[in-house]
Amino acid sequence: MSRFATLIRPDGPAAAILIRLAVGAVFLSEGIQKFLYPGELAEGRFTTIGIPAPGFFGPFAGVVETVCGALLLAGLLTRVAAVPLVVDMVLALALTKVPILWGGSADKPKADGFWAMAHEARTDWAMLLGLVFLLAAGPGRWSLDAVLARRAGRAVSAER
Numbered sequence: 001m002s003r004f005a006t007l008i009r010p011d012g013p014a015a016a017i018l019i020r021l022a023v024g025a026v027f028l029s030e031g032i033q034k035f036l037y038p039g040e041l042a043e044g045r046f047t048t049i050g051i052p053a054p055g056f057f058g059p060f061a062g063v064v065e066t067v068c069g070a071l072l073l074a075g076l077l078t079r080v081a082a083v084p085l086v087v088d089m090v091l092a093l094a095l096t097k098v099p100i101l102w103g104g105s106a107d108k109p110k111a112d113g114f115w116a117m118a119h120e121a122r123t124d125w126a127m128l129l130g131l132v133f134l135l136a137a138g139p140g141r142w143s144l145d146a147v148l149a150r151r152a153g154r155a156v157s158a159e160r
Contacts, residue, residue, distance in 0.1 A: 010075075010146035011138030017075070020139060023130035024072030026123070027085060031065030034058060049095055064088060072134070075143020082131045089128040097121040 034042040042058030051057050064084050071081035100117040139145045 009079075009138060010141055010143055010149045012134075012140040013137070014140050014142055016134065016137055016140030017142045019130050019133055020072050020075055020078065020143070023085075023127055023134070024069045024074075026127060027065045027069030028073060029069070031062045031067070031069055034062030034065065051095065061088060075139040075145050076148075078134055078139035078143060078145050082134045086128065086131050086135070089124055089131065092124050093121060093128070097124060 030041070038044060038058060042062055043054045044058075046054035046058045046061075065088065068081040068085050071077055072085075097117050097120050100112060100120055101114060103112045
């Protein structure tokens with residue numbers, strides 16, 4: 001099996017489309033909003049929480065979330081698109097949610113403790129688990145990855 005065929009392998013149940021649609025729609029929406037509201041969701045927020053070079057990383061996160069979210073919605077290069085989004089979610093949890101355990105964070109200064117962190121992290125945690133599911137299970141048969149895999153299979157058969 002070629003590396004490309006491995007990347008687009010349409011494993012997973014047909015119902016994986018539900019996870020792809022939920023996770024992809026959230027990332028696409030959040031990515032677009034980073035450009036619509038940069039002071040609140042991109043550069044401004046990244047400055048508040050202490051991310052270096054917020055003028056670069058704010059729009060960068062917006063591009064990653066928009067492009068990869070759209071790829072998840074389409075089921076195109078699903079596993080490839082999930083990887084940068086996993087990094088995005090791990091960073092979001094580490095930089096904005098974990099500090100709440102120790103007495104608040106720059107963007108939530110009054111919240112502290114496990115339950116405050118659990119409340120704030122609920123969407124990030126759900127997105128991370130959805131991405132891990134897509135990495136493990138695959139995009140399912142109702143995806144562009146499945147269409148590409150079928151075409152690749154026909155091309156290999158025709159060469160023989």
